[in-house]
Amino acid sequence: ITVAEFHKKIKDAFEVFDHEANNTVDVREIGTIIRSLGCCPSEGELHDLIAEVEEEEPTGYIRFEKFLPVMTEVLLERRYRPIPEDILLRAFEVLDPSKRGFLLKEELIKYMTEEGEPFSQEEMEEMLSAAIDPESNSVHYKDYIAMMVIDES
Amino acid sequence: MGCGTSSVKDTRSEQVLKAALVIQNWYRGYSTRLKARQRYALTIFQSIEYADEQGQLQLSNFFSFMLENYAHIHEKDPEIVARLFGSTIQDYKDRQDYVAFVDVPNSYNGPRLQFPLTFTDIDLLVDAFKQQQILHARYVLEVLFETKKVLKQMPNFTHVKTSPSKEITICGDLHGKLDDLLLIFYKNGLPSGSNSYIFNGDFVDRGRNSIEILMILFVSFLVYPNDLHLNRGNHEDFMMNLRYGFTKEILCKYKIHGKQILQILEDVYTWLPIGTIIDNEILVIHGGISESTDLNLLHHVERHKMKSVLMPPTPLDGDPDTNLKKKKFNATVLPREVKTSTSLSEQLTKHEWEQVIDILWSDPRGKRGCYPNTSRGGGCYFGPDITSKVLNRYQLKMLIRSHECKPEGYEICHDGKVITIFSASNYYEEGSNRGAYIKLSFGMAPRFFQYQVTRTTCLRPLYQRVNAIESSAIRILRERIIAQKTDLIHAFQLQDRSKSGKLSMSQWAFSMENILGLNLPWRSLSSRLVTTDTNGDIDYMSSFQDIHIQKPVKEAQSTLIETLYRYRSDLQIIFNVIDSDHSGLISVEEFRSMWKLFNSHYNIHIDDFQIDELAERMDLNKDGSIDFNEFLKAFHVVHKLDKLNKSGSGLL
Numbered sequence: 001i002t003v004a005e006f007h008k009k010i011k012d013a014f015e016v017f018d019h020e021a022n023n024t025v026d027v028r029e030i031g032t033i034i035r036s037l038g039c040c041p042s043e044g045e046l047h048d049l050i051a052e053v054e055e056e057e058p059t060g061y062i063r064f065e066k067f068l069p070v071m072t073e074v075l076l077e078r079r080y081r082p083i084p085e086d087i088l089l090r091a092f093e094v095l096d097p098s099k100r101g102f103l104l105k106e107e108l109i110k111y112m113t114e115e116g117e118p119f120s121q122e123e124m125e126e127m128l129s130a131a132i133d134p135e136s137n138s139v140h141y142k143d144y145i146a147m148m149v150i151d152e153s
Numbered sequence: 154m155g156c157g158t159s160s161v162k163d164t165r166s167e168q169v170l171k172a173a174l175v176i177q178n179w180y181r182g183y184s185t186r187l188k189a190r191q192r193y194a195l196t197i198f199q200s201i202e203y204a205d206e207q208g209q210l211q212l213s214n215f216f217s218f219m220l221e222n223y224a225h226i227h228e229k230d231p232e233i234v235a236r237l238f239g240s241t242i243q244d245y246k247d248r249q250d251y252v253a254f255v256d257v258p259n260s261y262n263g264p265r266l267q268f269p270l271t272f273t274d275i276d277l278l279v280d281a282f283k284q285q286q287i288l289h290a291r292y293v294l295e296v297l298f299e300t301k302k303v304l305k306q307m308p309n310f311t312h313v314k315t316s317p318s319k320e321i322t323i324c325g326d327l328h329g330k331l332d333d334l335l336l337i338f339y340k341n342g343l344p345s346g347s348n349s350y351i352f353n354g355d356f357v358d359r360g361r362n363s364i365e366i367l368m369i370l371f372v373s374f375l376v377y378p379n380d381l382h383l384n385r386g387n388h389e390d391f392m393m394n395l396r397y398g399f400t401k402e403i404l405c406k407y408k409i410h411g412k413q414i415l416q417i418l419e420d421v422y423t424w425l426p427i428g429t430i431i432d433n434e435i436l437v438i439h440g441g442i443s444e445s446t447d448l449n450l451l452h453h454v455e456r457h458k459m460k461s462v463l464m465p466p467t468p469l470d471g472d473p474d475t476n477l478k479k480k481k482f483n484a485t486v487l488p489r490e491v492k493t494s495t496s497l498s499e500q501l502t503k504h505e506w507e508q509v510i511d512i513l514w515s516d517p518r519g520k521r522g523c524y525p526n527t528s529r530g531g532g533c534y535f536g537p538d539i540t541s542k543v544l545n546r547y548q549l550k551m552l553i554r555s556h557e558c559k560p561e562g563y564e565i566c567h568d569g570k571v572i573t574i575f576s577a578s579n580y581y582e583e584g585s586n587r588g589a590y591i592k593l594s595f596g597m598a599p600r601f602f603q604y605q606v607t608r609t610t611c612l613r614p615l616y617q618r619v620n621a622i623e624s625s626a627i628r629i630l631r632e633r634i635i636a637q638k639t640d641l642i643h644a645f646q647l648q649d650r651s652k653s654g655k656l657s658m659s660q661w662a663f664s665m666e667n668i669l670g671l672n673l674p675w676r677s678l679s680s681r682l683v684t685t686d687t688n689g690d691i692d693y694m695s696s697f698q699d700i701h702i703q704k705p706v707k708e709a710q711s712t713l714i715e716t717l718y719r720y721r722s723d724l725q726i727i728f729n730v731i732d733s734d735h736s737g738l739i740s741v742e743e744f745r746s747m748w749k750l751f752n753s754h755y756n757i758h759i760d761d762f763q764i765d766e767l768a769e770r771m772d773l774n775k776d777g778s779i780d781f782n783e784f785l786k787a788f789h790v791v792h793k794l795d796k797l798n799k800s801g802s803g804l805l
Contacts, residue, residue: 004659005658005659008659008662008676009676009677012674012675012676012677013189013674013677015674016189016192016193016196016674016677017192019519019564019566020518020519020520020566021518021519021520022518022519022520024519031181031185032185032188032189032192033189035181035182035185035186035189036185036186036189036190036677039182040178040179040181040182041178042174042177042178043177043178043181082179082182083175083178083179083182087175088175088176088179090172091171091172091173091175091176092172092176094168094169094171094172095169095172095173095176111169111172111173111176112173112176112177115169115170115173115174116170116171116173116174116176116177117174117177117178118177119177119180123180123181123184126184126614126615127180127184129613129614129615130614130615130616130617148183148616151616151620152183152186
């Protein structure tokens with residue numbers, strides 16, 4: 001895949017969020033654009049990327065001319081690759097040391113909102129709506145992961 | 154930071170931290186990809202919607218062309234000309250006289266209105282419509298008659314004052330979605346002397362309850378004429394209704410009196426005010442402005458002469474500007490000798506007409522300046538500099554408009570000077586967008602209220618909602634693709650020198666955009682539309698595999714089928730106009746001559762004899778007439794996967 005193809009791909013994704021058709025997007029949409037191109041930066045990594053593409057004096061908008069070279073390099077270097085399924089599974093297993101095969105709703109909420117890069121309330125509710133089995137009030141993480149993976153492919 | 158490979162040396166808490174990071178990171182990536190897919194789906198819906206609107210302009214040119222060339226239409230049937238150039242119905246003085254011929258039978262179980270109307274009638278209607286009752290034609294006609302009478306006395310712009318104790322609520326497009334209107338009234342209260350509303354146009358078309366929304370709004374207006382304000386939108390236009398569903402809704406719900414209702418509705422639309430001005434500082438109009446917007450002229454224009462966006466004023470003796478503008482949009486110029494039943498005094502001047510079109514059709518954009526609105530085919534795109542200029546010209550502070558669907562129900566642009574407010578949630582598809590309304594009063598910042606109508610009591614998870622709208626968007630996109638199959642294959646083969654059946658991503662995307670005329674992120678969409686091999690090359694014939702257009706007649710050629718399928722909306726409108734008694738039938742001869750004209754105007758290369766053959770076969774009972782609704786229904790797209798689902802043998 002040539003650099004020119006990467007450029008076109010990045011341009012396409014950028015344009016979907018360029019509502020005013022003036023080659024700028026709201027900085028709050030940058031995360032979405034980067035992730036829609038298949039990359040998975042953490043919040044911290046995203047912060048750094050934004051700092052790279054922002055203006056000297058942040059305007060709240062990111063210009064395409066600044067975004068393109070930075071994003072091209074990210075794609076070329078295959079940075080922020082998505083997390084493989086088995087790593088994801090192991091992460092859940094760490095949170096479930098007694099190997100029950102599930103996490104209780106309260107446990108999931110506690111871990112996601114108190115550890116790492118905590119979820120906002122909206123993010124938490126969104127995850128719960130799909131993950132929690134209402135009868136047992138828990139998430140059977142193996143099934144959950146399998147379902148999400150199918151949905152994405 | 155990373156992928157969470159814990160080492161033995163990490164403490165338990167470090168392990169937990171890393172694990173949480175992995176899961177959060179993964180989830181955020183997944184969630185944003187979902188939202189990006191949602192955004193792509195919306196882009197598809199929007200591009201296709203605007204491309205359709207541009208089709209409207211072509212249709213308008215076709216009508217002019219038809220009049221010019223189909224000379225004996227207006228000799229044999231002056232009513233067609235009258236229909237196209239508008240003529241007012243006989244003016245009854247009295248409501249009773251007007252509805253004298255319509256009786257309400259005792260068996261009627263629906264709501265019964267009592268004139269003069271009071272707030273109890275509003276409650277009555279809301280309750281009845283919640284239970285999906287239909288208002289009797291007599292009451293519909295009475296309401297329309299009275300509404301026209303009262304609207305006639307209103308100026309082009311209503312001036313409204315607010316105060317901290319008297320806020321006003323502004324709603325945008327409703328497009329026949331009754332649930333949204335009911336939700337707004339539930340959250341914000343019914344209109345009354347102390348609860349003012351502005352409804353900023355586009356009450357009808359697309360949704361299933363346009364007439365019910367109109368009835369609630371008009372009855373509320375008649376009860377509270379100083380507190381319920383209605384602005385005209387681009388869909389308050391009988392030509393738009395022909396294409397976008399309202400005409401059909403009326404003819405279905407009111408089989409006997411539908412025609413009368415449509416006739417008076419045409420008039421009522423033209424008397425709707427152009428806009429509202431709040432506290433002398435906020436302008437509320439449906440679409441937007443242009444750099445030449447002249448509010449003084451608009452205050453004085455005779456607004457009821459604006460029949461339809463598709464009926465521009467006929468040009469005067471070789472008016473060079475009109476000819477130039479028509480040339481720009483590929484229109485034909487009517488010869489001076491064309492006789493119409495309309496005298497010049499019944500039309501707006503070209504300049505006035507354009508001023509009104511700009512108000513109803515324009516869209517704000519980030520780019521500075523003022524440009525023709527090429528995606529819709531009418532009005533213009535206006536930049537932040539235009540907004541500042543026009544607002545300053547009239548000492549106004551803000552513009553509130555509607556006309557465009559926004560994912561969050563509203564959007565602010567042009568440095569806070571322009572607000573778009575859109576009140577039809579799930580406009581394209583369930584889950585596509587929220588609706589919103591604004592509450593404001595003098596001196597306070599506007600407050601926004603968002604909502605989304607759901608069919609079920611609890612919201613489905615995000616991924617299910619996104620899957621639903623994405624499938625829907627891809628589905629209609631694929632219907633577009635199949636409608637241009639022959640042209641697309643031709644374009645692909647031109648680039649495929651080695652006849653391998655494969656193209657590079659660039660080549661494929663280029664042809665798709667070129668032939669379909671849709672500005673979409675083709676590379677990102679490719680995985681949903683076509684198969685790619687391991688080298689990254691596209692198997693271009695794969696997009697035609699699971700879908701085909703049902704042939705109504707086996708022998709018909711595919712180019713004919715595709716063309717008829719592509720233009721079926723336009724054909725529907727033209728048929729509806731020709732079929733002035735709404736019988737659903739046109740004669741085979743009319744069909745033939747109509748098609749010949751269509752053929753030459755749209756530059757379609759279909760042999761006349763193919764059409765003739767088709768017409769013969771469509772005249773099923775050989776009585777010389779075609780049921781054209783059946784004819785058009787016969788061209789529908791078959792999705793192979795649907796068939797599989799129906800027979801139960803395919804699991805998806």
